[in-house]
Amino acid sequence: MVSDMQREESGSWVNKNALDRVLAEGIHGTPEIKHDEKIHYLGEFRERVIRMLTKEQVEETAVYPEILQSLKDQRAAKVIISGDINYSSSEKYRRLAVKMGKTCTVVHDPALVGNVGLVVVGNNAVDVAVIEVPDRKTRLAQLGVPASLADAAGKKVCEKCYQKITEADPEEVINYRKLTLADRFWGEYCAAC
Incomplete structure (x- = not known):
């Protein structure tokens, strides 16, 4: 329902005069592009994601070598981890990101949906076709x-x-x-x- 309202708001945003825009922004907030996509990928656009792990994969004791390889990628800028994952499970990826010279952020947002536990993202669009890491x-x-x-x-x-x-x-x-x-x-x- 919220996303439908936001799509409607952003779709008609261009057609509104300045007063209507200010009023709509005050009531509903600033319209956001691809809101559904961002809440699925821990606040990032899909085209910036290089690799992704599910929450269950992050909670495993082993480190996924695919994440290590993606952190070596020149396009990789940071690692984002879901706040739903306990500290002991996510710490190995935090240490790995720091070791590779990348920033690491933990996102605690109840608006996030889905089972995404970790994403390695770039600052710009990277358009990687397959971002999911197999089990x-x-x-x-x-x-x-x-x-x-x-x-x-x-x-x-x-x-x-x-x-x-x-x-x-x-x-x-x-x-x-x-x-x-x-x-x-x-x-x-x-x-x-």
């Missing part, structure tokens, strides 16, 4: 990685499992650590085996 476990399963190894992200794994993930997807290695001899001595074991 990590599904992508790894298609590459032949066992589910137990995909679930072990963020944990220590043995040399054999580390080699499997390196061969399947070298960029995914950022989510795994090798078990050392000292780790084994203290009773740690491979999280995937």
Whole structure:
């Protein structure tokens, strides 16, 4: 209903005289271009989005390598994270953005709709055709990685499992650590085996 009113207001905005514009702006606020699009993509226009994660993807323990790659893109300017996501889940992406020299903003706005949890955006239109990042476990399963190894992200794994993930997807290695001899001595074991 609100978006229909805004479309009607912005559509007839040009045809109004100055007094009507001031009155309409006072009652309804300044008309906004592509309001529906902006509330879906955490306040940004779709054409500025380079990559996007859902809230569930951001809450996973692993970091998506696609986000790391998009932050390396020259067009990337900042990362925006939904305020609905808890701090411990989003902190890894905040640190990654700072490490890559990008700004990071957390948006707390009840007007936002949808399941978007994180967007990497540029200052100008980038027109990336596919911005959605496929689910990590599904992508790894298609590459032949066992589910137990995909679930072990963020944990220590043995040399054999580390080699499997390196061969399947070298960029995914950022989510795994090798078990050392000292780790084994203290009773740690491979999280995937």
